[in-house]
Amino acid sequence: MKKHNFEPKIVAFVCTWCTYAGADLAGTSRMQYPSNVRVVKFPCTGRIDPVFILKAFQKGADGVLVSGCHPGDCHYMAGNFHARRRFAAFRKLLEFVGVDLSRLQFSWVSAAEGGKWVEVVTELTERVRAMGPMLEFKELEIEECWSGKIDTPELQEAYEAIP
């Protein structure tokens, strides 16, 4: 039997006005891009909460892409400007906690940029494929807090120290 090769799971959080339309254009123009990407549509990048990214990693994503309108093109005037600041801060936090930032990609893809969408998705997929699966959050998900060891020397010592 042939062993399965690693296929990365990529979750893309996209805005409905630009990147979703851009991805649609790539599809209707019959451009090829990796089928590893799962697109989740939002009204605006401003609606994409950092928690969504965490959740994606926890539930098994190996890479996350956040994509929306170019600055100045936002359907709601300033959603992507707010998102830009939020994600600039959030990626620094993730980095500090110990997440490899090459698994997280942000991009601006307009409705006319089918080609750029293909390029962004292909690049991220290949990068994550080379890095292998994202294990940190998945391991946490299956781990239990208590090691099960209750007779450690430290605990014994602490118990004896109780007057």
Added chain:
Amino acid sequence: MNDTAEKENLIPLFDTSYYAAVTEAIRTEATRLLADGSVTLVIGYQAGKRKGTAMPAIITDPARANDLIFSPACVNNLALYLTKAKKDIRKTGKVAIVAKGCDMRALAGLMGESQLKREDVHIIAVACAGVKGSGAATGEPLTTANIAKKCRECTVREPEGADLVAGSLPSLPELSPVEAEELERLEAMTPQERWSFWKEHFSRCVRCLACRSICPFCYCEQCMCDRNRPQAIETTPRPAGNMAWHIVRAMHLSGRCASCAECERACPMDIPLNLLNRKMAKELKELYGHEAGLEPKEKGPLAEYKEDDDQSFIK
């Protein structure tokens, strides 16, 4: 602090008559304010039941104003009592509050977020030499060994913009910035090392949510972390949910945190939470030049934007 000699650790940092002077100034002001009716209550500290401890006090009777004290055990950030979560205190009218420099930053933050109006509070600031850190025995004076980490690199010992500053600052020795050094050590690590550092700390978390309850900025009436449809964060104290909770907590406080380090003090499991807060403060200063200060700002760094913000990380 290992480099400090054992003997030196037991010497008080400065003359303790400083506390008597601060206490006296607070009492005089509180008596005056309550007697002439300009405030309905004073939020301050009173002596705790055990000797050498202190606890928050809310005084409404001028005759009881002499219960108020200031000592190195006055660690609490009283700004907490002025948030939405404590509605019955705010209802009473104009109130006076005893605030250290770090507490005043929290007050300024709350004013910036329209949670508080400057004219509704009378701020009795304390020229604060520092308070005791965790693990300090109740009886001992403030020393270089037991001073709180946040006080070692305090920049607001003599806060400006208060209605009264109680006491005058004694001269203090130079203290090494323990927390900044720890932050630097972590930043120099590889991502894997940092992950295991935080994983180990967060695995101890029991999700008592003391860090949330004590935070003056966690005043949301419904925390997103309590919602379960959809559930953003697992509520049981398991590793996955713990990691997510601490990341979300740090994210929601970034650009707002006043660095009073109350979360870290309240944590029963000694998780170095203020390191996360400090890291975010540092990044937001580098990115957008924002710093938590004593001046209320109308908008925090993550609530506003500029068209030319850095976007080098976006493809």
